[in-house]
Amino acid sequence: MKHKQRFSKSLYYDEDTPVLNEAGEITVVEFFDYACGVCKRGATELAPLLGKDKRIRFVYKDVSILGANSTELAKIAIAVNQISPNAYPAFHKELLSMQQSVPQKAYELAELMGLDSSIIKKAANSSQVSAILNKNNKLFRDLKLTGTPTFYIGEKKFGGLISRQQMLEEVNLQYSQLVNQTNRQAVSK
Numbered sequence: 001m002k003h004k005q006r007f008s009k010s011l012y013y014d015e016d017t018p019v020l021n022e023a024g025e026i027t028v029v030e031f032f033d034y035a036c037g038v039c040k041r042g043a044t045e046l047a048p049l050l051g052k053d054k055r056i057r058f059v060y061k062d063v064s065i066l067g068a069n070s071t072e073l074a075k076i077a078i079a080v081n082q083i084s085p086n087a088y089p090a091f092h093k094e095l096l097s098m099q100q101s102v103p104q105k106a107y108e109l110a111e112l113m114g115l116d117s118s119i120i121k122k123a124a125n126s127s128q129v130s131a132i133l134n135k136n137n138k139l140f141r142d143l144k145l146t147g148t149p150t151f152y153i154g155e156k157k158f159g160g161l162i163s164r165q166q167m168l169e170e171v172n173l174q175y176s177q178l179v180n181q182t183n184r185q186a187v188s189k
Helices: 002-006 008-012 037-046 068-083 085-097 103-112 117-124 127-142 164-187
Strands: 026-032 056-062 150-153 156-159
Touching: 008 026, 008 127, 026 037, 026 164, 037 085, 037 164, 056 068, 056 085, 056 127, 068 085, 068 103, 068 117, 068 127, 085 103, 103 117, 117 127, 150 164, 156 164
Parallel strands: 026 056
Antiparallel strands: 026 150, 150 156
């Protein structure tokens, strides 16, 4: 627990990290790699929850642990977030839904979404984007994670694919604990 608390700000509240539903009470962090087949299956499984369950604040952690292709894809996604943060969640979802994610298809996807791929390409090759990816990869290593996807739902870590039902059960549990804690604090005042 102490180990994770040391990384709490960079895990849950890094200003360079895309967040879906900033107002959600239960934070879910996902470390993923666009070249990861399990991440692709997980994205499809969890899509019905993300953005729809307003209790969930979803934090996207782009990492590249599966080689040069995943590094390029992560840089493109981070660049999309830097240029158009509102476009990132849809870009991320579409990129993970591709059978074979490759940089050329990622740039084509950006164009389809109304983004200028030449601006995205310039940003993806910038030192700022490299620094963000390096920071995410370092956090991944510092937390001693070994694979993608890895989720943190509140304080609990889940490695590998989790089902929509598992995530919902954990969110429900943590939300009820939060409500009970809030009620106890209100009563004690």
